Amino acid sequence: MNRPDIVLVVLDTVRAQSLSLYGHDRPTTPFLEQLAGRSVVYDRAYAPSCWTVPSHATLFTGLEPRTHRVGGEQASLESVAQPTLAERLSDAGYRTAGVSSNPWIGPAFGFERGFERFTCGWKLIQSGVDVASESITQGGQPVSEKLRMALRGGPRTALATAPNYAFARWRRTGRFAPARLAAALLKHRQELGSGQPFFGFLNLLDAHLPYVAPRSTKGLVGVPDGWQKVPQKAWPYVGGTQPMSEEDFEVLRRLYDAEIRYLDNVLRKFVERLDGAGRPTMLVITSDHGENIGEHRLMDHQFSLHDTLIRVPMLVRHPDGDGAGTRLDELVGLGDVHESLLRMAGTSASGEPLPGPLGGGRRTAIVSDYLRPQPPVSRLRERFPDGDFTRCDRTLRALVRDDGTKLIWASDGAHEQYDLHSDPGELRSLYDPAAGTPLMGELEAAFRESGGEAAAAAPSSTEDDEVRAALESLGYL
Numbered sequence: 001m002n003r004p005d006i007v008l009v010v011l012d013t014v015r016a017q018s019l020s021l022y023g024h025d026r027p028t029t030p031f032l033e034q035l036a037g038r039s040v041v042y043d044r045a046y047a048p049s050c051w052t053v054p055s056h057a058t059l060f061t062g063l064e065p066r067t068h069r070v071g072g073e074q075a076s077l078e079s080v081a082q083p084t085l086a087e088r089l090s091d092a093g094y095r096t097a098g099v100s101s102n103p104w105i106g107p108a109f110g111f112e113r114g115f116e117r118f119t120c121g122w123k124l125i126q127s128g129v130d131v132a133s134e135s136i137t138q139g140g141q142p143v144s145e146k147l148r149m150a151l152r153g154g155p156r157t158a159l160a161t162a163p164n165y166a167f168a169r170w171r172r173t174g175r176f177a178p179a180r181l182a183a184a185l186l187k188h189r190q191e192l193g194s195g196q197p198f199f200g201f202l203n204l205l206d207a208h209l210p211y212v213a214p215r216s217t218k219g220l221v222g223v224p225d226g227w228q229k230v231p232q233k234a235w236p237y238v239g240g241t242q243p244m245s246e247e248d249f250e251v252l253r254r255l256y257d258a259e260i261r262y263l264d265n266v267l268r269k270f271v272e273r274l275d276g277a278g279r280p281t282m283l284v285i286t287s288d289h290g291e292n293i294g295e296h297r298l299m300d301h302q303f304s305l306h307d308t309l310i311r312v313p314m315l316v317r318h319p320d321g322d323g324a325g326t327r328l329d330e331l332v333g334l335g336d337v338h339e340s341l342l343r344m345a346g347t348s349a350s351g352e353p354l355p356g357p358l359g360g361g362r363r364t365a366i367v368s369d370y371l372r373p374q375p376p377v378s379r380l381r382e383r384f385p386d387g388d389f390t391r392c393d394r395t396l397r398a399l400v401r402d403d404g405t406k407l408i409w410a411s412d413g414a415h416e417q418y419d420l421h422s423d424p425g426e427l428r429s430l431y432d433p434a435a436g437t438p439l440m441g442e443l444e445a446a447f448r449e450s451g452g453e454a455a456a457a458a459p460s461s462t463e464d465d466e467v468r469a470a471l472e473s474l475g476y477l
């Protein structure tokens with residue numbers, strides 16, 4: 001059997017509703033719309049959580065966050081006994097490489113596990129202490145602390161770290177990263193893939209705060225002059241100390257759109273080159289979670305399981321053109337992608353593949369988890385003593401049913417219920433505390449079925465635990 005190459009692209013922080021592929025009124029994804037003609041597009045794809053670590057852990061293990069617990073009590077993918085996608089595909093005879101531009105998805109948190117090669121996009125030199133978190137932090141540790149960490153690793157580490165630190169700072173405005181990283185993955189394939197099938201993973205972080213985007217794509221989505229004046233600090237806004245107007249958010253939404261359009265341009269060239277090699281390739285393009293840009297009085301992608309954060313794009317191009325041009329409205333999740341890629345490689349775990357050419361069934365509901373606030377609320381209170389983060393201090397679970405009803409369970413009792421057909425923006429909660437809802441029982445049953453009982457007692461914020469220590473040591477908090 002001639003097995004295809006498999007390439008999995010995660011457009012980090014890209015919500016489905018901001019793609020013209022999904023009906024957005026600004027032209028953010030002309031290339032993906034073309035590619036849709038050769039692919040299966042899933043209209044109701046859901047992320048298993050609202051942020052990077054638990055979502056990628058599901059993609060890599062096929063387990064839901066309430067089972068793998070990574071991004072909850074577990075800081076690292078190393079804690080999961082199950083083999084990872086890269087490990088399973090490696091066992092099945094694939095050569096494997098990962099390229100990530102998100103420091104969460106790297107060696108510090110076990111996400112390089114199983115990959116023969118792993119390129120950290122935030123490093124100019126692939127060694128040294130991993131201090132280069134500037135592109136994702138909302139204000140990291142002082143430089144002196146980073147240098148102290150670098151020196152702790154000895155002179156050789158310090159030599160690599162200084163240029164890496166400078167590189168990470170420059171990259172915030174440099175923005176050549178996605179094309180460079182896409183090229184790095186193609187190079188890995190060229191070097192590893194002759195004679196054996198190849199699995200490649202690519203994470204591109206450009207849609208993450210801060211939104212800067214190149215001038216060329218800002219013009220295409222109408223970003224106004226003076227955009228630099230709009231604050232882009234999420235936590236002061238969330239805590240209520242940085243007021244933002246609807247006009248400010250409109251500017252930020254256009255900037256975000258410009259980032260997506262930029263990614264679309266990068267993907268166009270990437271897929272051209274991918275196909276130029278003439279190797280049959282299964283290509284999956286999806287995201288780990290979305291973004292709130294003023295919706296639900298939030299910014300960034302925490303403290304909420306609304307569709308802005310958990311409904312993601314998903315497009316699968318089969319190597320033999322199966323299902324080309326179809327759009328499916330079945331509920332699907334990132335765990336299904338895991339199983340689908342294994343099936344394509346002629347192997348399997350225990351999951352269900354995606355509906356469509358791989359034959360997955362229609363499910364009645366899908367569940368997402370928010371195991372703990374990130375950053376911990378205690379940390380937010382320390383950093384922003386004047387802010388009010390009470391509403392952030394809770395865990396969440398969401399149930400989305402095939403009929404479009406949705407329940408968001410909250411550990412503080414402020415549950416929400418929506419009809420996504422009549423209220424896709426989730427603006428009017430239908431939850432009646434006095435009457436309750438049968439959806440609650442359904443959510444509990446779904447949790448029990450997927451081994452989530454332990455989640456009932458999950459703490460909302462814990463001081464001095466392993467997660468916090470790991471993140472602080474890297475300057476993420």
Ligand SMILES: [Zn+2]
Pocket residue numbers: 012013051052053288289
């Ligand atoms: Zn992410």
